[in-house]
Amino acid sequence: MAIKIYAFGGGQMVEAMLRAALKKGIIKAESTGVTDISANRVNYLTETYHLQASQQPDWSAVATADIVILGVRPQDNWQGIMKELVAHRYQKDVLSIVAGVTVNQLSSSDDLFAITRIIPNTLTDVAMGYSGVVKNDRANQTVIEEFLNSFGKVDYIDESLLDVFTGYGVAGPNYIYNFLISFTNAGVLAGMPRQQANKLALENLKAAAAFVEQSGKHPAELLDINNSAGGVGITAQHELDKSSFSAGIENAVLAAVKRTKELGKENTGD
Numbered sequence: 341m342a343i344k345i346y347a348f349g350g351g352q353m354v355e356a357m358l359r360a361a362l363k364k365g366i367i368k369a370e371s372t373g374v375t376d377i378s379a380n381r382v383n384y385l386t387e388t389y390h391l392q393a394s395q396q397p398d399w400s401a402v403a404t405a406d407i408v409i410l411g412v413r414p415q416d417n418w419q420g421i422m423k424e425l426v427a428h429r430y431q432k433d434v435l436s437i438v439a440g441v442t443v444n445q446l447s448s449s450d451d452l453f454a455i456t457r458i459i460p461n462t463l464t465d466v467a468m469g470y471s472g473v474v475k476n477d478r479a480n481q482t483v484i485e486e487f488l489n490s491f492g493k494v495d496y497i498d499e500s501l502l503d504v505f506t507g508y509g510v511a512g513p514n515y516i517y518n519f520l521i522s523f524t525n526a527g528v529l530a531g532m533p534r535q536q537a538n539k540l541a542l543e544n545l546k547a548a549a550a551f552v553e554q555s556g557k558h559p560a561e562l563l564d565i566n567n568s569a570g571g572v573g574i575t576a577q578h579e580l581d582k583s584s585f586s587a588g589i590e591n592a593v594l595a596a597v598k599r600t601k602e603l604g605k606e607n608t609g610d
């Protein structure tokens with residue numbers, strides 16, 4: 341049976357999650373409610389996906405929802421939405437994507453809520469990538485996982501690791517896109533037509549990832565196989581070892597994690 345969702349905030353991220361879940365048939369448009377204060381978003385979501393969108397909450401639909409998504413920004417009035425949920429005695433699962441707001445901050449004093457906090461993966465349209473997930477004891481793991489799996493994978497983590505998860509894991513595709521661009525440019529620089537360089541770069545990326553996964557070997561072992569004595573591979577390896585290739589990626593991840601922490605402090609006023 342389809343999962344019933346009601347989302348507060350129908351912005352970019354909620355749209356991406358719902359689009360993927362609709363495509364997988366995990367949710368149905370006729371039983372998916374969204375409240376967004378923006379009339380433009382309400383019209384857009386209604387016209388594009390035929391969702392039950394409105395500017396004011398439909399509390400009878402909220403009451404029957406398996407999962408309420410808290411999908412607003414940290415600077416929006418998420419506290420007000422949680423208070424309304426308490427007032428309406430909503431008692432099932434609340435799934436928060438609000439960056440920087442902790443499970444404790446979301447929990448009500450009378451402990452009504454089953455809370456799951458996620459940092460969603462952004463590659464929802466291909467349903468790949470891990471969402472970082474933190475939940476309290478009351479959360480219904482089965483229904484939450486079924487929904488989350490419709491747009492990616494689930495990685496349960498300690499809440500203290502969420503900022504690292506964001507700067508490293510959720511920003512992860514950015515590092516890969518950069519590698520693809522640099523690798524393609526290298527082929528073009530060496531004389532390969534761009535279209536062909538694009539094709540080879542993408543296939544190498546997919547094939548190498550598949551081989552690491554299927555062989556179960558550490559990438560260093562696979563490099564050893566490829567880098568024969570005095571050969572082409574080890575010559576390229578020498579140049580990479582002399583360069584700032586590794587440090588560049590490491591520094592970028594550290595900077596992204598630092599920025600995640602800064603934004604969390606700015607937005608939640610901690």
Ligand SMILES: NC(=O)c1ccc[n+]([C@@H]2O[C@H](COP(=O)([O-])OP(=O)(O)OC[C@H]3O[C@@H](n4cnc5c(N)ncnc54)[C@H](OP(=O)(O)O)[C@@H]3O)[C@@H](O)[C@H]2O)c1
Pocket residue numbers: 348349350351352353354375376377378381411412413414416417418421437438439459460462
């Ligand atoms: N986008 C991503 O890739 C991504 C990834 C991971 C996590 N997140 C997190 O997901 C959350 C949403 O981000 P987003 O990018 O989807 O933001 P967004 O596109 O700005 O969506 C937020 C939406 O909520 C509406 N809204 C504000 N207050 C509301 C209220 N009280 N009731 C109902 N609707 C309300 C906003 O309307 P107005 O614009 O009219 O104010 C806006 O349409 C944030 O906490 C963000 O950190 C986003």
